[in-house]
Every structure is written in C-alpha cells, then in structure tokens.
Amino acid sequence: MTGYEEVILDHWRHPRHKGRLPDPTGSAIEANPLCGDVVRLEVRVEGGTIADARFSGEGCAISQAAASLLTELIVGKPVAEVEKMKDEDLLSALGGVVRTRLSCALLPLRALRKALASGAQRTSPPGEV
C-alpha cells in the first residue's frame, strides 16, 4: 500500500521528542475539529536558537508523524530560519502527503508558528509569523 511513505510510518511508530518540556518559552495547541487531531507543540528558545522542542497530542498517523518530524527539523536551528519554514518544506520532508490530508500534516506547523509567536524571545513582530 502506498500513501504513507516510510518516513511517516517510521515517525508514527517511533515518535521523536514526544512529551512535555518542563521549561518551555513558547507553547501552543492546535486542533482539527473535523477529525479530532490535537497537537501541542512546546519550544525552548535560547539565544535565538531552538534549544529543545516537544510535541504531545493524539490523532491520525499523519498529524502525529508530522509533529514528530517537525521537532527533529527545528531543534538546534535559529528561530529566524524556522520562522521562514514553508508548508511545502514540511510536506516534502514527509515524502509527500495526499491532498485530502494536508490539514492533518500541517497541524503541527500551525502549532509551531503559534508557539513561537507566544514565546517571550520572539525574533519577529507578531503577525509576521
């Protein structure tokens, strides 16, 4: 069966950075009311860099795998770079997502953008993220 690339199945079965951060500088929850997907993304920003990130939540394989992969992509990166991340960047890192499920795949990215905007150590003015 296709549709679920190896990377999605891998992150779904073996989630990275799953759990809660004891000391987040930014945190946000995004939910998809249509299917009940929920993703909480927490980040700790230190000196303009994402020092650590965690996700928690529940839902479909695509939303949870995307959240896991996203945390891998951002930890250790400068906030300024992460803020420039586009939807397509995450989708291609996932190996492509069928068009009926884009909202699931992008849920964690929406949470990340909110989490960064909520954080004290913002590097860009609100509204730009």
Added chain:
Amino acid sequence: MDERIRDDFPILRRHEHGKPLVYLDSAATSMKPSAVIEAEADFYRESYANVRRGVYELAAAATDLYEGARAKVASFIGARPDEVVFTRGTTEALNLAAWGLGETHVDPGDEVLVTEMEHHANLLPWQEMARRQGAHLRAAAVTQDGELDRDDLRRKLSPRTKVLALAHVSNVLGTVNPVVEIAAEAHRAGAVVVVDAAQSVPHMPVDVRELGADLVAFSGHKMLGPTGIGILWGRNDLLSELPPLLTGGEMVREVWLNWATWDDPPARFEGGTPPIAQAIGLGAAVDYLRAIGMDEVRRHGEKLTALALDGLLGRPHVTVYGPRDPKARGALVSFALAGIHPHDVATLLDQEGIAIRAGHHCAQPLHRRFGIPASCRASFHVYTTPDEVEHFLAALDRAWEALR
C-alpha cells in the same frame, strides 16, 4: 440483485489510483443511473421553461413534468401529492419544519425532544427553534448497543413536549428506530412527530401513513436522484397550519404593499423558482427504484450489510458501532480499527480505489457519546456488489498490517 444494474451507473466505470472505483459512501450520497441523468438533460433539451407562471404551452408542459414528479414521489411513499413539498434537501425540509412548528406550536417553557443519534440536520434546526421560542431542547439517550433508550425517551416525553424529532435510520449506527411505536407514544403525550428519513426512504419501503409521523424529510441525492432536491412530507391539515420559511414569488395569493396571503401547501413552501430539473430527475429515480422494487432494494442492502458485519465482527481489532443484527439496521456499517485513526484507514483504502467515509458524519454528539472523535463508515446501494464488500474487507486487513 442483477449485476447488470452496474451498467446503468456510468461513474462506476471510473478508476481511482489505477484501480476500479469501489464506492462505499452511498449513505453520504448515491450514484446516479443514466435514466436520471438523461431525464434531467432531456428536460433542458426538450421541455424547459419555468413552472406555474407561463400561459404558453411550453410552460404548461414543464409544469406537467414538475407536478408529475411530485405525484411519483407521493405514490412512492403512500402520500397525496398536495402533501409533498419540494425542498433543497433534508436539511431545508427540517429547517422548514422547525421554523413552522416553532411559530405555531411551541411557547416559552415548552420542550422539544430529539435523540442523541441525530444528524446535525435534525439537531441544529431544533436548537435554534428552541432558542427563538424560549423552549427547552432535550435529547433521549442512546444505549451502548446503539439503540434508542426507549425508557429514557418515555421519561423525557411529557405534556410539555411539543415536538419529537428523530431519525428513522441513524446515519452512523445504522439503527432502525421503531418509529411506529414511538410516534404513537409521542402522540399520546400530544407532541408533533417529525422523522428524518434521509437514510430510510432510499433503502427500504416507507409508507408515511403507516409510519404514523406528522412530518417526514428526505433527500433526492441519497436515493439515486439529483442534488438540490428533497422532500418534506406532511399531513395536509398540519402543513396548512404552518407558515412559509421562504417568502417571495409563487407562494402567495394576494400581495399588497404591507400584507399578503399565503397559497395553500405545497406551493406555500416553494417560494421562488424551484429546482425543476432536479425534481424531474428525482421522479426518474423513483421510477428506477420502483422498477427494482423497494423490497428487493432492502433485501440487497441487508445482504451486503450482513456480509460486512460478519467480516468486521470476525476481526478482533475491529470495533463495530450499532446493532449486530443486519435486519435491525440500514445499509451501512460504522467501525474503527484499534489504535488507528479513521482518517488513516480511509486514506489507505483510497489508495486501493475504495471510497469509505471517515469522520464524525455530521453527528458530533453521538461520537462524543461513544467517546470517539470519529469513525469509519462503509455504506451501500443497489449497485454495490458482494465482491466489493469482500474486496473492502481484504483491503482493511492490508491497512491494519500497514499501520498497526
């Protein structure tokens, strides 16, 4: 069911991801036979004009076709044509019912009773009406087996209950509610009984008089007919008491600048140019279903449901919602795979050309009742084959292997 029926449905020749389409979402909407597609096209090609207003021959011909469709639908459900109101669908029909009953039957402090298994279309119009009238909305519980809790319903039915609105067949659980008995109880309490028949009329013989309800709503697009056309059936004396939802052209008698008198039903409820071609298409769908015979349609649905239920219940990782007995349900089965989100199941099946529904099926309170955000649903109609159900079960095993 004769397999040649499939040739009547051109869309079933379609392929999805290189695989033949296996369409198992007929409860959402059914596919259309050529007879329906052609009836609509022929009307546009040969007899098209607005109805009820022209003095010329073409308009009279169009009106005959439109009213002829009404007569076909009426006879299909054991009704008189003047009791059959064309609407845009079940949703509009139920909104019309809720609006009219609110204006005439419900006062502050009264109660409106629904059930936990309602589609949002048979919940939100009553919520809104209760709010407008200062009435209370109550909901009869659903048991763990997916049946209506009859004792709870009886407890909640009282002389304050002015309206009972319930589904004939649940679009999630498949449960066939015993409307005849329930309507009798509700009538003894003095309530008007409104039935959402969106999932029953397309799949089983329904005689609105035997049903014992006062108002019955259903949609053309779920019974092989076009979109944009549906029915509100009502007892004529009750319809005559109700005010229109849509005011405008063609639903009035006398219009002055500051007052107007309404036409009789059904015209009173069909303000504006109606979906004429769609009504005619629905007439053709009724002809098509009658040629098969609704008893045969029901037998076929039961057979496929039994097959699907058997397969699903035999897999320990599958949870099935609703009654276990195919005779006690409509032509659909909702289910979930342990630990796997329904959307993942549906996406994996889609890769094999199999279209099933995943989500809350416009019944959020019911899913909350069962503590789940969503479910999968496979549903059938006359063109569905036992082979397709077997194919679906096999694909479900592959999805399970891929994600477990």
